[in-house]
Amino acid sequence: MKKEIIGTSNKVLEVDLAARRFWVSEIPVGDRELYLGGKGMGLKLLFDRLKPGIDPLGKDNILVLTMGVLMGTGAPCSGRFEAVTKSPLTGIMVTGSCGGPFGMALKTSGWDAMVIHGKADEPVFVCVDSGGATFADAAGIWGTGTAAAQDTLLAHGSGAMVIGQAGENLVRYANIRSGSRFLGRGGIGTVMGSKNLKGIVAKGREYKIRPADKKRFDRANKRFLAHINNNPVTAGSWRSYGTNANIRISNAAGILPVRNFTAGSHGQAVKISGETMAEKFDTRHDVCKPCAILCGHRGTIRGEKRHIPEYETVTLLGSNLGIFDPEIISDFNELCAEYGMDTISTGGTIAWAMEAAEKGLIESDLRFGSDEGIAETITDIAFRRGQGAMLADGSRMASKTYGGEDFAMHVKGMELPGYDPRGAFGQGLSYATANRGGCHLSAYMVGVEAMFGMADPHALRWKPYMVKFMEDIFSAVNSLHICLFTAFAVFLEPPLIRFTPTFIIRHLNQNFSLLALNLMDASLWPELWHAVVGKRYIPYLGMRGFYKAGERAHVLERYMNIREGIAKKDDTLPRRLLDEGRTCDHEAKTVPLDSMLKTYYRLRGYDENGIPREKTLEKLGIGKQTK
């Protein structure tokens, strides 16, 4: 009979790589209430430990891994863990969510979080079980790709996370692999590389996780599952085609990035759509565990079983480079996976290089529309060879040296994902305000604006409200921690929304946004949370409390970024999005960021320079030592 954890263990495994020792700390009860888990908890743990102003690639940086309370309970789409650290790509906080098996293994070894300090003198990997951590020499696997490294590590446990050569070579957007899922963005893998940490493996399956209130949990869970299985997105297009279901929609809405964001749609886009790929590659599900939406797919590409590139990969390594052949895109995807490198930043940086080469800023044969040299460039980046060394620092740094800042498509140093905000202004605002930089998952306004047609993409009114609202929710969802994609089901399925015609919702959103947002029924999420942690010590959170926890995590992250020098000057978009209209858009619209930003700051309780006001922090209880 396995040992049981009721709700949460609240135990943190802290590891010092330099001294090769570990110790255990507790998550304070108050923090659990305020920050839930996952992202929120990760930020709080980091906040309590990280000195501001340190070099993200230095020994003082800290990597925090956290799980949410739902992990291990069997709740749908709860198989996700969170990593939080200071990003070498952006110089500010980065949070990442991943559906690989490492999270489950760590949690079922009895840990709610793991904190990695210091830098090992020699390459190591860390083995975790319920007794703590041991350190093993990684010289033998240093220099291997992610697949081989993971295989080696899995001899020691049921879930691992590893870096590839990109992380070792400090490519600033190296990622971490767990299973066939990645902690993609912001160079979290680079931080591991800088610590000489090739990977972590957790034994897992040592504990069973039980919700505190089983009945309540089952009831909520059932409703949740039903929503997911009813929703045409979660149970329909995404289940069938994955995130690539968006390609067609984006192309039609003019938000598909083409040739480094110079166009918003392309005649050949259908070739890379989810529908085409599903047919062509005979796709099967390949997903996070547990999951009910089942967005991940694998298929037969060039005679091999390969993971189907996600939407962001297809756009950034495909359409945005002028490439519309899914097999070629898959080749790039496989390379990035092997080296352990973020496909979005890789693609974004290569797109910059193509345009820079075209305009005579750098010498290179890379050209839009041609796949020639791209694979070599990806490899050069991973090994920091030749021009790859410069591209390995990302488009921001490359453009600071070689110019082309006006077309370096990043925010705060993080390359933009595959949605052009000139076709969805709310997304523009959200790119500018997303804590980790150019990130679509901070508020996913394109969903509201372009996918479901629930708000006019070019209207400005209420967009700041919606962005704030979505940011809070997403932040809370990531703190539960559960897959963001469940939001489609949770939001769209409750009866009020489901049976109201879209045009009315759109009207409501546009004109009575506050009302509309408040009518949204997200009560399922807090319900699940409570069912797991029980009434042990926490008063009922409710929907509002849930939102507020999200807001708290969001503002805490902002506050931590402020300490790293972030201010209004950084809440901006690439000049291309602010200045250049596109030919596909006869009105040549650009994102009117300034006016939205002002309102957004007010709503957030920031001052006009984007700094959270004293009062705001106080209200949210940020900065107080919680016991």
Add this chain to the structure above:
Amino acid sequence: MQTLEYEFIAHPRILYGDCSLEEIPAELAENDACKPLVIASREAVRRKLGKTLIRAFYDSGCIIGGIYDEVRDYAGISLALNAAQLFRKRGCDAFIALGDRAAADIARAANILVSHKTDTLLPFFNGETPSRRLMPFIFVPTCCTGASAAGRTLFIDNRRLHSDYYFPDVVVTDRRMSLPCSARCAAESAILAMDNALWSIIDDNQSPMKNAFAHAALKLIGDNLSGFLKRPRDGKRALPIANAGVLASIAAANARPGIVRVLGEELEKETSIPAAVFIANLTPAALFCIQKNESPLPGDLLLAAAGMDAYAAVPTEQLGRRGAEAIIEMFESAANEIPEAAISRIPAHLLAEACNNAASREMVNFGADDAMAVLEMARQEMPWQTHDNGERK
């Protein structure tokens, strides 16, 4: 005793005053040009300065070939290519840059592209020098001009190219154009001009011609600064300050770049905080560092900043210190309009990187540790900041 080993050039013809805008057609004619392309910053066009410029052409045989007004704060090759294309399409034969530094740089770059009949600056990035026969280039600074806009540097896509041919042929300072847009802009212009003049004088190359330009600039600022800061849009004060900016950038084009400016630019690169903020805040520290190292500051500073009578009243051995004090006072009065650069809030590794980058810039004569010393000093309480109860601002 100054050594007179130097090279100096002040290429631009300087036009200053109320009706100088109307001189432009004549200047063009003198250069055998009659159809200029105007490269304007969006801000200048928004403030209807483009219209004013067109009006100045009414009584002349010249026509304006086009106004390219896509320029914002960043000078990149993309804009230059577009401008060059427009230039060719309209059959223009001269450039007028209207606006800030970016407009001037786009004009410079487009000028190379059209004069060399090419579509790339790559050879020039790789060291090729531009030809002597570029198209005539007239620069009408508006506001927020930034340091060295009238100088010999082409700053495009974060690269600095230097050549005497990058000087504008004519720089026009006109009351209708060159008034600051805000108090902050006014303070920044004054700060940048002072910085250029200051470090031109401190520069170890003691060219008397360069010093004359720097001196003229500093004197204009010294005479007009306090009134200017009180009423930034009063032409009587603002125009001489704008003119000082032009003169100072010519002086600076003939001197090594000063430590504060270089450091400010590198810090801007790291933090996206405008260089002027750092320059405003770091200059006192830098001057203090120089004095601490017992390197004498030239007496010229006092002479330029405070005038002959003040200078003559100070004993020789105190000239350097009193000069520094006078300069610092000027900087501090202007810095009131500029936010404090919280050096302590900038991550240490970024500071170190900025210092290293600064020290490895072309033509600089300081090391990374000198730069770091300035930052350290700026972090500390400066002795002269304590005079009003230690409270700054």
Add this chain to the structure above:
Amino acid sequence: MTMPAYYDFCSRVKTISGENAMEKIPGLLKGLGVRRPMIVTDRGVEAAGLIDTVTEAIDGGLDIGAIYADIPVDSDYRVVDDGAAVYQNNRCDAIIAVGGGSVIDTAKGINILASLGGKSLLGCQGAGTIRRKLNPLAVLPTTSGTGSEMTLVAVIADTERQEKMLFVSHFLLPDLAVLDPRLTRTLPDFLTSQTAMDALAHACESYYCMEKNPVSDALALRAISLISEHLLPAVRNPAETSARLALANASAMAGAAFSNSMVGLVHNLGHVVGAVCHVPHGTCMSILLPYGLEYNTHRREKAIGEILFSLAGPEIYAKTPEKARPDKAVEQIRMLNEDLHNITGGKHPRFLGEIRNKDGTPAVPRSALPEIARKTMADGARLPNPEEILPEDALMVLEHAWAGIHLDRSRIRKGA
């Protein structure tokens, strides 16, 4: 400083100064696209061995296409035409002018003709002929006075029509001015003194004339201090390279200053005295300069007072009460002339009556003064002077200058 409501300034000459400045010529000329320069000079300079010094310094770096040394003292347009033919025949692409004012003006003329093409400079007259960059011109001045290396004019005589052709264009500003003490090494002491006084006159006049501006002011003040500090040492000891280099610098800066702010009474009278009595320009300048200051003091009291600062240094400036500064400045200049007179063994004259021709006769007979005074009306330097000058005023000043006495201020007619 009162800022003028309008001013313009242009002095786009690249200046290289230093004891090895000439060695930089090849590099800089190549930067201008030059391969085969022609050297333009006169026999005097050549005889002094300066051309050898120059060619040695630029040896190897450039292929010298021709050396044209046939510039007579009274050069005219035919010399220019000749020179341009030599230039074209030797497929030269730039000019290096080595010499004083006359050589430099002729070289500018040759450059016009050679760059624009044509057989004779006569065909290049008229406003607006020069509308594009000419071929590169480097100027190596061998006297430190005229400042022609910094001016945008070329005066070429048309002996047949007894006229002077005046060419004015920014394109006439040389590309390069080379200030190297080796170039002035052979200059006799009395010429050093007179040419330097010419430069001093340029600087002082530019500081009080109508079109003064902040830039010309700053240049002028620096030129004045350099001259007051280095003139006596340079005259006493021609081996003082640094002093001679300083004078060359002063001359160039004064040239840049006056060519942008114009000159007044001193040059107005000086030009005519020179033309009528064939007195060297520098001599006229040394003698007339104090009168220029005296004549204009009531209009430019502050500015002329400030000249004292550069002329005598901050201590004397501080000790002299503000009201007395202009007179003190005048006194300083007279003292300087006196000292130069003594050092050169009397070859540096102090007043007009003292100037002698080679044969010992007075060069400026008192009887010539009325004619001179009349002719001043036609000279261009009359207008920029702060106080109006009519012939009777000119005569009055000339009489004082002839006798070498202080100007009687009560006789200045103070116009409105």
